[in-house]
Amino acid sequence: MRARAGTRAGQYIALLAYLVFLAFPLLWLLSTAFKSPRELGSLHPTWIPRNPTLDNFRQAFDEQPLLHAALNSLLAAAGAAVIAVVIATPLAYVMARRRTALTRAATGWVVVSQAFPLVLVIIPLFLVLKNLRLIDSLFGLTLVYVVWALPFALWMLAGYVRAVPTEVEEAAAVDGAGRARTLVSVVAPLLAPGIVATGLFAFVTAWNEFFFALVLLKTPDKQTLPVVLTHFIGAEGVADLGPLAAAAFLATLPSLVVFAIVQRRITGGMLTGAVKH
Amino acid sequence: MASVAQAERPVRRATDRGAWFLVLPALIPILVLSVAPLLYGILLAFTDAQSGRTQATQWISGLNFQDLLHDTLFWESFRIGLVWAVGVTVPQFLLALGLALLLNEDLKLRWLARALAIIPWAMPEVVVGVMWRLVYNPDAGVLNETLRDLGLGGGHDWLAGLATALPAVVVVGVWAGMPQTTVALLAGLQNTPRELHEAAAVDGAGAWRRFRTVTWPALRPVALAITALNLIWNFNSFALVYVLTNGGPGGRTRLPMLFAYEEAFRYGQFGYAAAMGCVMVAVVSVLLALFLVGRLSGGDEA
Structure with a gap:
């Protein structure tokens, strides 16, 4: 044509x-x-x-604890990604293979959680975490990121599970593998690329996240990179432009690199998740 | 038959018990950190909860909502939120559709456009905000400089001007949200049957007719879903505008999320802010229902 x-x-x-x-x-x-x-x-x-x-870069590191903030971001994002994937994969498996009231409720939650404004969640979350003594703690923030990453992770992983033919599992069962054995040594390896992609995506979302970090972390040396970046902007909105630009550029690099790796897989997974629903 | 069913039953029950082990690790955090806070949040809206107060929190039933009804600042913020959400979502969709159609063609430089279209998606929202502050900067910004070069005057303080702040912020919203929409639409386009397209072209259908009769019907479900999601996400957005203007000047860009955030964490009015959240959910749900019903029924005639 x-x-x-x-x-x-x-x-x-x-x-x-x-x-x-x-x-x-x-x-x-x-x-x-x-x-x-x-x-x-x-x-x-x-x-x-x-x-x-390169002065701006040097000055950016002098003005704000960028390295420390990057370490905080890395801990929260990597921790959240790993935990999210570990707990989401089994549930996603059940959601893809079974139709029970529970899996329907889980699917409903995935959809509804997208529609709720964060204000409605953050105030009670703040109070709950305060009671658990997890306010102003990186671990508390990590837990929040886990739950926050779950809807998308479940959606993606359920799509990947549906792509694994049930015949594979049946064949393993015929060969005498128990249920747990089938899941661990037959299904999980087939899902591995999807699990890695989902985890990396969860990492990027958590690395970029701002609102929860702003509300939940008060001590400066616990704050994550996006929050520390806003400190370059003074109270009257006046900013030291050079260091601000340098720091913003550096903060973007990790997400760009990771995202470049997973992008194709994510867009594919979004569709498999969508088509089969 | 009966014996088969009986033989199957214990097996099924055993697997269901196994299923609980698979489900619980995710279910517990979801219940504790998502479902419970949501319900708690709705309850809080009916109390006078405040941060750091020693007296017990009291149930005040609909009082927060009555106050909200007369809170002109909140409704002004709400109106801004709607203008922002629609003002971002519509251009976002049209621009993304255009770009997706282009990327679906066999053009040179497509790889570059593809890569560039993905970048805003990967960037932290805070960085997007910072970046556009540099663009809009009255002195060191590229926008004023370009306008000066073109002889169109300059010296605008875009983000501080009462008339320009909201449009300026909307442009950033469109830029930041285009990638997801483009990628979703592009994926949808690649699912449309190519043969049908070619057959229509052979029959002499022009580009516009081909789009209306072949492409659009195949694309509609994806388009509807992504637009509905965009509408919600945009209405609830926070970080971009927080970094760009922090709601200023004079509240002209104070989105409902920013308003509720200040109410809750600057003034400590937890109950009142939760009530705002409830109103936001209610209105968004109604709008969304109207949008989806309207679109779905509108499609049957086309």
Whole structure:
């Protein structure tokens, strides 16, 4: 099928417009991160820094405990991802293979949890965690991230389980493998790529999360990266632009890398999850 | 038959007991940290709960809701929230649809557009907010500089201007939310039958007719689902606007979430803020029901 030359040209112009719209803020962030304070103060900012400098990065680390915050983020995000996947996989298996009142309720929860505004959850959550002495604690935040990552993880994993033919399990049963044995040594390996992708996605969501971290962590040395980033912006909204841009750029790198790895698998899984429901 | 059924029953029960072991590890955290807080939150809306108060919390039934009814600031915030949610969701959908259609064509540079379209999805919302603050910056920002170069004047303080703040924030919302929508629509497009498309082209159907008769019917379920989700997500969004304007100037971008957050964690009015949350859920559910019913019935005629 050949489109006419005019249509093609139009398509390229449209695509170019999209490219510009999508890319220009990213490039500006990058450009700002490498500009000296003097250049940032000048009236005619340019796309390419006149005297590229790494000072902003150094200054960003001096001004805010970025490394420590990144470590906090890493602990919370990795912990949440691992726990979420470990507890979600068995439930997702049951949800995919059984139709009981319980699995229907779980599916209902997956959908409803998307619709509730976080305010309605955060106030009671704050009170519950306070009673459990898990306020202002990274462990408490990790638990919240686990539950917060579950709906998507269940959705994805149930889709992956449905893609495993039941015949495989039946064959294992015929060969004399018990139920637990079948799950651990037959089903789990087949699910492994999906489990890893789901875990990595949960990691990115938790790494990027802001609202819960803002409310639940008060002590500065427990705060995660997104919260610490906002400290670069002063009370009157005045910010030290260079270090802010540098820190923002660095904070994005881990999610970008992980996301690039799992992106294709996630979009595929979203559909298998969706199609079979 | 009867004997088979009897023989099966104990086996089934054994597997069901096994199923509990599979279900409980996820069920307990869901109950403790999601279902219980939700119900607790709804209860709180009927009390005068405040943070750090020593007196016992009292049941005040509908008083919070009565107060809310007369709280003009809240309804103004609510109106802003609706403008924001619709103002972001609609362009988000149209732009994403256009991009998905382009990405579905065999164009050069498609890989670059694909990669770029994914990046906003992976970025922390806080970073997206920070980035656009740099773009909108009155002096060091690229937007004013470009306008100056084009001779269109400059010196706008976009995020601090009473008239420009909300539109400026909406643009950021569209930019940040486009990827998910694009990816979902693109996946939907790739499920549409190619042969049908080609057959229609051979029959001489123009691009617009092909889109209406072949592409759109196949795409509709995905489009409906993602738009409904976007509407909810956008209405409940927080971090972007918190970083960009923190609700300013003069409350012009104070989304309901920001309003409720301040009420709860700056002024400590837990009960009142929970009531706001309840109202938000109720209104969103009604809007969503209307939207879905309207779309579903509208589709039958087309």
